[in-house]
Amino acid sequence: MDNFNFYSPTEFVFGRGRENECGEYVKKYSSGKVLIHYGGGSVVRSGLLDRVKKSLQGSGVEFTELGGVQPNPRDTLVYKGIELCRKENVGLILAVGGGSVIDSAKAIAAGVPYDGDFWDFYSGKKVEKALPVGVILTIAAAGSEGSGDSVITKEEGLLKRGTGSDALRAKFSILDPELTQTLPAYQTACGATDIMAHVFERYFTNTKEVEITDRLCEAVLITMVKETPRVIADPDNYEARANIMWAGMVAHNGLVGVGRSQDWNSHGIEHELSALYDCAHGAGLAVIMPAWMEFVYKHDVMRFCQMATRVFGCEMNFEDPEATALEGIRRFRSFLHSIGMPVNFEELGAKEEDIPVMVKKLRYGEDGKTWGFVRLSPEDVTEIYKTAVRAQV
Ligand code: NZQ
Ligand code: ZN
Numbered sequence: 001m002d003n004f005n006f007y008s009p010t011e012f013v014f015g016r017g018r019e020n021e022c023g024e025y026v027k028k029y030s031s032g033k034v035l036i037h038y039g040g041g042s043v044v045r046s047g048l049l050d051r052v053k054k055s056l057q058g059s060g061v062e063f064t065e066l067g068g069v070q071p072n073p074r075d076t077l078v079y080k081g082i083e084l085c086r087k088e089n090v091g092l093i094l095a096v097g098g099g100s101v102i103d104s105a106k107a108i109a110a111g112v113p114y115d116g117d118f119w120d121f122y123s124g125k126k127v128e129k130a131l132p133v134g135v136i137l138t139i140a141a142a143g144s145e146g147s148g149d150s151v152i153t154k155e156e157g158l159l160k161r162g163t164g165s166d167a168l169r170a171k172f173s174i175l176d177p178e179l180t181q182t183l184p185a186y187q188t189a190c191g192a193t194d195i196m197a198h199v200f201e202r203y204f205t206n207t208k209e210v211e212i213t214d215r216l217c218e219a220v221l222i223t224m225v226k227e228t229p230r231v232i233a234d235p236d237n238y239e240a241r242a243n244i245m246w247a248g249m250v251a252h253n254g255l256v257g258v259g260r261s262q263d264w265n266s267h268g269i270e271h272e273l274s275a276l277y278d279c280a281h282g283a284g285l286a287v288i289m290p291a292w293m294e295f296v297y298k299h300d301v302m303r304f305c306q307m308a309t310r311v312f313g314c315e316m317n318f319e320d321p322e323a324t325a326l327e328g329i330r331r332f333r334s335f336l337h338s339i340g341m342p343v344n345f346e347e348l349g350a351k352e353e354d355i356p357v358m359v360k361k362l363r364y365g366e367d368g369k370t371w372g373f374v375r376l377s378p379e380d381v382t383e384i385y386k387t388a389v390r391a392q393v
Helices: 018-029 048-058 075-088 099-111 118-122 179-180 184-203 211-233 237-250 265-277 281-310 321-338 352-361 378-390
Strands: 011-014 033-038 063-066 090-098 133-137 147-152 157-162 174-175
Touching: 011 018, 011 033, 011 237, 018 048, 018 090, 018 133, 018 174, 033 048, 033 075, 033 099, 048 090, 063 075, 063 265, 075 090, 075 099, 075 118, 075 147, 090 099, 099 118, 099 133, 118 147, 118 157, 147 265, 157 265, 174 237, 179 237, 179 321, 184 211, 184 237, 184 265, 184 281, 184 378, 211 237, 265 378, 281 321, 281 378, 352 378
Parallel strands: 011 174, 033 063, 033 090, 090 133, 133 174
Antiparallel strands: 147 157
């Protein structure tokens, strides 16, 4: 196991009706005005926004609001948010929504106290200072409620880039599983795929003897394989929703990845798809991640066998471990298909002729390769996209 620090300062407030306490938590972590930040309207339709305002009013907190965050959040709204916060002297940003809203809130939070262009933070500069952010989560997916990360798309050139800093971790995150019951099945499944991908990015490691984090990863993955079909079949199943919501947090606040090298190539490769086609991040991952697995499994066949046997219940074939590894990958893709995810370019709405553009936009190190479990050249990435074009269950 490698040396590590683990810092997860967010106060998680979990359970039914807990969003009605948001006024209290806002007061605990800030003074002054609040910016309520939200997306395309689901929180208006569900009545959540009204309940949030009522709670803030009940605690005597003044607020202003900025809606309209799009999935794959854009820099243009971030600039508006920064301007609004400065004008209104906002002291805390309350993100009410999913990963896109939270990431947009984090970007605004970093931009307000910064003299330069906030995009600097998405081009390599580290965020040192930010306004406090609070979260009311409405979809279990990105894990931004517990992570220090934010991913924003620059409209000009469709560049999707991320930043990470402990200064961006939410002060509090309210997680009420009931809020996720209004999600369409497709969004629920996209979220589930992203949660599993966050674990796999950490599971595929070159660090030896990391049994505790291996087992934590497998616990989250097995939970997702069990609970996702339950909520797809019965969207109002509170207990299954609750398990998935907490799994989404555990998958991405860092806990299951400490002390081990990680991968993150599937995320990088996927971000080029969602930047270009504006598809859901989870759907893009469903197409990319099994294709990535097929490309790299020979690097550590036994680790893929471990996934196959422990997570997907495959029998170990000691005569032919590669067959076990491939069967695990096959079952993963077929699981994604069973919950309604696309498995190839056509189902996602992506085009083979755009592969060179995406390969070129991806970031590589000085030696021309990506980082991670297996370092990939542009030719390798091309091969992964091509496998994703043809993939079938
Ligand atoms: O905009 P509204 O109307 O709210 O609708 C949203 C949106 O259309 C809808 N939705 C959310 N909660 C709902 C609901 N509809 C009905 N009922 C509800 N309760 O769902 C759609 C998707 O929302 P979005 O916030 O985009 O989803 P998600 O949480 O998957 O976030 C995706 C973004 O997070 C980034 C992704 O790249 C993508 O941009 N990521 C952020 C990470 C992080 N900050 O740590 C890590 C991830 O790997 C990921 O890259
Ligand atoms: Zn993700």
